[in-house]
Amino acid sequence: MIIGFTGTNASGKTTIVNYLIAKGFNYNSLSDVIRAELDERGMEHSRNNMRLVGNELREKYGPSVLADRIIANLKSEKSVIDSIRNTFEVYSLRQLPEFILIAVDAPIEQRYRRALKRGRIESATDLESFIVAENKEMSNTKTAQNIHMCMEQADHLLYNDGRIEDIYRQVDDILMEWV
Numbered sequence: 001m002i003i004g005f006t007g008t009n010a011s012g013k014t015t016i017v018n019y020l021i022a023k024g025f026n027y028n029s030l031s032d033v034i035r036a037e038l039d040e041r042g043m044e045h046s047r048n049n050m051r052l053v054g055n056e057l058r059e060k061y062g063p064s065v066l067a068d069r070i071i072a073n074l075k076s077e078k079s080v081i082d083s084i085r086n087t088f089e090v091y092s093l094r095q096l097p098e099f100i101l102i103a104v105d106a107p108i109e110q111r112y113r114r115a116l117k118r119g120r121i122e123s124a125t126d127l128e129s130f131i132v133a134e135n136k137e138m139s140n141t142k143t144a145q146n147i148h149m150c151m152e153q154a155d156h157l158l159y160n161d162g163r164i165e166d167i168y169r170q171v172d173d174i175l176m177e178w179v
Helices: 013-022 030-041 047-061 065-072 087-093 108-118 127-135 147-152 164-178
Strands: 002-007 026-029 079-082 099-105 156-159
Touching: 002 013, 002 087, 002 147, 013 026, 013 079, 013 099, 013 164, 026 030, 030 047, 030 065, 030 079, 047 065, 065 087, 087 099, 087 147, 099 147, 099 164, 108 127, 156 164
Parallel strands: 002 079, 002 099, 026 079, 099 156
Antiparallel strands: none
């Protein structure tokens, strides 16, 4: 089983991924492909740089390039793939046997507070600028981030507005359904 994750910023994807890693899943992230490129260029791993370089890679090598590179290096059939932000990435990953896509969302105010708490807010100094930054990840362009369109293609939507135990229970229900 290969589980892909898409969703809004600070919705709880990493928390869920870590839960699955503890259950024996192998971890992969499309963002790691971008981070490697940033390292080669000597660039900071800022959210803005990640978005810009990810979009540039999609334009240069095709919109599914990040997923294609992860697929080429998958080490386990029991894997999670994080940071899916483009519908062509979803299409590429859907070619894998037993792939499911999970979208994660939560109320924007709650996500903003989470982002503040973890210190990864970057240039978003208030809720309004957080929303502006997020809207840049909701493009309709095929080589850009289009998270909202990826979320529409998900097999499951987890709404993470409660306790951590609630989201874990939702994940366990999905695992039981697909086993």
